[in-house]
Amino acid sequence: MNNKDISDILFAVAEYFTMFDEPFKARAYEKVAESLSSFDNDIRKIYKDGGRKSLEEISGIGKGIAQTIEEYIQTGRVRELESMRKKMPVNMEELRSIEGVGPKAIKTLYKKLKIKDVATLKKAALAGKIQKLENFGVKSEQKILKGIEFFESSRGRFLLGEALPIARRIADDLRNVSGVSRVEIAGSIRRWCETSGDIDILVEASNADAVMSTFTKREDVAHIIAHGETKSSVRLKDGIDVDVRVVAKKSFGAALIYFTGSKDHNVLLRSLAIKKKLKLNEYGLYNGARIIAGATEEGVYKSLGISIPPPELREGKNELKKVFTKLIGFQDLRGDFQTQTDWTDGVDSIEAMVRTAKQLGHEYIAITDHTKSLAMTGGSDEKKLRRQMREIDVLNKKISGIQILKGAEVNIMRDGTLDISDEVLGELDIVGAAVHSHFNLSESEQTERIMRAMSNPHIDILFHPTGRVLKKRDPYALDIDKIVAHAVATGTVLEIDAHPWRLDLKDDHIKRGVDAGAMFSIDTDAHSLAELSYLEYGIGQARRAGLSKNRVLNTLALPALQKFLATPKQKRHLL
Helix, strand or coil, rough: CCCHHHHHHHHHHHHHHHHHCHHHHHHHHHHHHHHHCCCCCCCHHHHHHHHHHHHHCCCCHHHHHHHHHHHHHCCCHHHHHHHHHHHHCCCCCCCHCCCCCHHHHHHHHHHHHCCCCHHHHHHHHHCHHHHHHCCHHHHHHHHHHHHHHHHHHHCCCHHHHHHHHHHHHHHHHHCCCCEEEEEECHHHHHCCCCCEEEEEEEECCCCCCHHHHHHHCCCCCEEEECCHHHHCEEEEECCCEEEEEEECCCHHHHHHHHCCHHHHHHHHHHHHHCCCCCCCCCCCEECCCEEECCCCCHHHHHHHHCCCCCCCHHHCCCHHCCCCCCCCCCCCCEEECCCCEEEEEEEECHHHHHHHHCCCCEEEECCCCCCCCHHHCCEEEEHHEEEEHHHHHCCCCCCCCCCEEEEEEEEEEECCCCCHHHHHHHCCCCEEECCCCCCCCEEEEEEEHHHHHHHHCCEEEEECCCEECCCEEEECCHHHHHHHHHHHHHHCCEEECCCCCECCCCHHHHHHHHHHHCCCCEEECEEHHHHHHHHHHHHHHHCCCEEHHHHHHHEEEEEEEEHHCCCCCHHHHHC
């Protein structure tokens, strides 16, 4: 049992509370689940050391939730959840993966049509039974079928935000094995691809047996697929497959290139080697039977006469013809422009978020809670925003070493207007705008709607521009080239939402923005303290697009940022 297991069980409880019309309990459990999903400390250890009281000291956890966590840690069960599942025996996790099918819809579908899982949902939708239900209709049924198609096409893939933490845990454990001198995560994870089918890890070690034994005996292993002398494969309880290989020092660089991929990149490399009358494989670069490079990646690429491309750009395009010197680095960001607090749908207070951001080394952080038309989040109206501004003024005097920016995530209405007055927007330091409804407009309507919002002189950033949620919701129909061009024309910054559920903009869209001369920000969309560490996912996405540091707003030092924000939008390109 780990933090993810506890988070998952709390999410499940939250969904059943929603189904049984207990929204306040549902939201409380959901907020804690979101927080624990990326919580750094081991919840089991906190409980072991301090009991239920220590759980209650964690932000958002009250007595009831602490009792639920205690019961789950002690018994592996939650009796209240089991009772609710008996009343409604459905595969909640599977059905909730379909866009538009929430807990209340699941309740109706089970009661009326005995739908328990995606298979029975698909059967009913294809038979036209769902459209006949009250509050559904033909459009809902078509949306469900589209969601099922999306669900089926993405099965077997894991989000980078799911796979990378697992890979890092395994890699860290292997580094502690006696005789291990090097461990590297390879595959699509190393290329920062948004999803991954499995995990590849390479190890350099003097004792391969110890590595294989340690790896295959992990507590999180559900099934050993293969156990060899230098390679073992397992399936974890999370469902993801992991391969670990022990590689000789003289071949480590060549193996790292090969297992990092992509396949298309490796084809380019092998073709180049052949043209030079050489042979390249996972063991090294050979001139006849003599190995001429292989211990390091740099040595292999140098022997082929090319610059080493960053792993993020090894996709078999034109990376062998470029020199890469200006990609944004993982330490280049100085702040975060999208965070939510307990003023709306976040878990933690403004002060807690700010202090954590300071610990992470940020020079500034923007507080951008939702606004009034997003009622389910407790969105702020003009009065509430001004109250929050006053609190931020107090905290800026109280907390040194970091600047708190007054902001908001303003909702874009169907017609492209905003739900907060220009007067109040003008009082904020930084404003982001985002779409949260009417996802099914036509491409032209959605594009015009967003462009109208971007034309507002107070909108600094377009948050999560395409609205996608990975493995759950496709982006809405949008002419991204028009959006990019309008961002350049109006001086609107395009966000790269770093939350691993979103990664929005995707790499191809960022590349279009790079080519057009757009400015970007990289933000966490954090709703809890733990999520403030998500910036690296957005940086990985930016690097995949070839984005440089000088095109990212939150690489600016605070004085330069303040000068930028004080300049009218239409003149910011002159800075």
